[in-house]
Amino acid sequence: MNEEPGLSDQYRMASPWPLFVALGVTLSEVGIIIGIFAIAVGGLLLLGGSVAGILKESGYVEALWGSLVGFGALLLVAGGALFASQVGVDAGVMVDVIANPGDFGPVVPRALAITISGVILVAAGGAGRVLEANAMDA
Helix, strand or coil: CCCCCCCCCCCCCCCCHHHHHHHHHHHHHHHHHHCCHHHHHHHHHHHHHHHHHHHHHHCCCCCHHHHHHHHHHHHHHHHHHHHHHHHCCCHHHHHHHHHCHHHHCCHHHHHHHHHHHHHHHHHHHHHHHHHHHHHHHC
16 A cells, blocks of 8 residues: 555656755845845846756757856846946957946946846856866766
C-alpha cells in the first residue's frame, strides 16, 4: 500500500524559480525606485538568473548561458539608452558621471544600476558558455 496517495515519480516536483523571480522583481523595483544602487543591481541579477533558470528548466532553451546573455543584453541596451539620454555620449562626461553619479540628477544612478547589471549578466553568461565548452572538450 502506498503511504502517500497521489504522489508518484511521474509527477513533476514544484519549481523554486517563481519565488526567486518574484523576489528579483521586488528587489529591482525597490532598488530602482528608491535609488539604492546595490539592491537594484542585486535584484536585477536575481531576476535575470531566475528567468534564465526557468527557461532552462521548462525546456525552452538547451543551455542556460544564452538566455542569461540575452537578458543581460536587454538590460545593457535599456540602461545604456537611458544613461545616454540623460548625459550624452561624450567620453569625458561619462567618466565624470560614473565617478559622481548623484551630481547629474536622479535618473543617472538608476540607469547606471541597470547598465551594470546588464554588463554583469552578459559577462557571466559569456564566461559560463566558455567554461562549459572547455569542460566538454576536456
